[in-house]
Structure formats: C-alpha cells, structure tokens
Amino acid sequence: MRLNRFFFPYDFSAPFITIRDKKFIHQLRNVLRIKEEQEILLFNNKEEALAIVRTLRRGFIELEIKERRKNLVEPQKYVILYCALLKKGNFELVVQKTTEIGVKEIVPLLTKRTIKQALKRERLERIIKEAAEQSGRGTVPLLDNPLSFSEALRYAATNEANYFFDREGELFSSSLVKGKKKIGVFIGPEGGWSAEEKELARKNKFIICSLGKLTFRAETAAIISSYLAIYN
Numbered sequence: 404m405r406l407n408r409f410f411f412p413y414d415f416s417a418p419f420i421t422i423r424d425k426k427f428i429h430q431l432r433n434v435l436r437i438k439e440e441q442e443i444l445l446f447n448n449k450e451e452a453l454a455i456v457r458t459l460r461r462g463f464i465e466l467e468i469k470e471r472r473k474n475l476v477e478p479q480k481y482v483i484l485y486c487a488l489l490k491k492g493n494f495e496l497v498v499q500k501t502t503e504i505g506v507k508e509i510v511p512l513l514t515k516r517t518i519k520q521a522l523k524r525e526r527l528e529r530i531i532k533e534a535a536e537q538s539g540r541g542t543v544p545l546l547d548n549p550l551s552f553s554e555a556l557r558y559a560a561t562n563e564a565n566y567f568f569d570r571e572g573e574l575f576s577s578s579l580v581k582g583k584k585k586i587g588v589f590i591g592p593e594g595g596w597s598a599e600e601k602e603l604a605r606k607n608k609f610i611i612c613s614l615g616k617l618t619f620r621a622e623t624a625a626i627i628s629s630y631l632a633i634y635n
Contacts (some may be wrong), residue, residue, distance in 0.1 A: 530546065567596075
C-alpha cells in the first residue's frame with residue numbers, strides 16, 4: 404500500500420517527534436483519516452523517514468521514527484526554471500507540474516510583455532509542497548521572488564548553461580544538456596520574448612532553443628522544456 408507522504412522541515416534523529424501544527428493535525432485526522440499505529444513517510448530536503456503514528460490527539464501528534472534513509476528518486480540535475488508570470492491559473496499549473504517533474508528552483512520572470520505582475524506566494528508554495536509530496540520527491544523546490552529579465556540574467560550567470568526557448572532557435576537535442584549539472588531554462592510570456600530580450604540572451608551566451616515547428620502555450624513549453632532538461 405502506498406504510504407502518505409509529508410514534507411516536515413525538522414530533524415529526524417530523535418526516536419520520537421511531537422507535532423503541534425494545527426494544519427498538519429487536521430490533515431491527518433480529518434482529511435486523510437489516518438489512525439494511530441499507521442505508517443507515514445516524512446522528508447525534510449535532506450533525508451526521508453518512515454514513521455509510525457503512536458499518538459493522535461486534537462492538540463498534538465506523536466510519531467516514532469522507525470527508519471531514516473536517502474531518497475533515491477530525486478533528480479540529480481539542478482534545473483532552475485525561469486518562467487514569465489502567466490495569466491489566470493496557468494502559472495500555478497507550471498509550478499505544480501514542473502515540481503512533479505523535478506525542477507529544483509522556480510524563478511518568476513517579469514518580462515517586457517508580461518501581463519500579470521503579482522503572484523500569490525502562499526498559495527504557490529502550498530501547491531509546490533503538495534506536488535513534491537505527491538510525486539515522491541526528496542526536496543521541495545525553492546520559489547524565488549519575481550525578477551526582471553535583466554536581474555534574471557545576472558542571477559543565471561553562475562549556471563553551467565542557460566537554455567532560452569524561442570521558436571527561432573535551434574531544435575533542442577539531448578546533446579545540448581549532456582554533462583551539465585546546473586542549468587537554467589527560460590520560458591517567455593504569452594506574447595513571446597521581445598527583440599531586446601532575445602538580443603540580451605544572445606549577448607549573455609544563452610543557448611537559443613526551439614521545441615519544434617508547433618506553437619505551444621507558455622505553460623506547455625515550460626513543462627516540456629523542464630522535462631527535457633532534467634532527463635537528457
């Protein structure tokens with residue numbers, strides 16, 4: 404049976420852990436209907452632990468740590484997704500699916516043609532956390548503060564390589580990312596990159612890539628390109 408999995412950002416070295424977080428208690432007791440003596444999985448961005456619910460009360464939960472282990476499914480590549488803020492729920496879809504895929508960090512971009520300028524950080528962080536739990540990851544991706552395109556260029560300078568997705572670029576192939584461990588993936592807004600942004604990407608030695616002749620929505624391109632960057 405598949406065990407329920409939870410992000411728990413604390414140390415697992417003690418044999419017993421007492422939790423008093425009301426939201427966590429509500430989730431276990433009232434949403435998932437977990438009972439005493441059931442097993443659950445915890446992870447804290449460093450390791451994961453098999454735990455048994457020994458005491459489950461309204462005000463606290465006591466867990467016994469039975470086993471600590473390394474997560475074996477977390478992708479080894481450190482992929483940072485730099486994605487323009489998108490309208491409606493499309494940016495939420497991007498953070499959810501790219502978390503499931505395995506990105507390590509998500510940077511919201513404010514580009515020249517970005518329409519939406521604000522984000523609901525608390526909601527997005529909850530989506531990321533739940534997606535990491537559901538997909539079996541060992542870490543929860545970072546959600547950075549929104550950056551302008553010029554700020555993102557400076558931030559991305561420490562990456563081994565940066566891939567700037569645009570229809571005018573060369574067709575993406577696995578050889579472009581082979582051997583790279585820390586890479587950036589840049590996805591533009593609904594209206595596409597401006598000519599100035601494309602030129603800045605070239606000047607900063609970004610690899611200009613294409614996903615083919617079809618025209619994808621920005622959220623689709625973000626999901627596909629993240630997968631290709633991680634698993635090639």
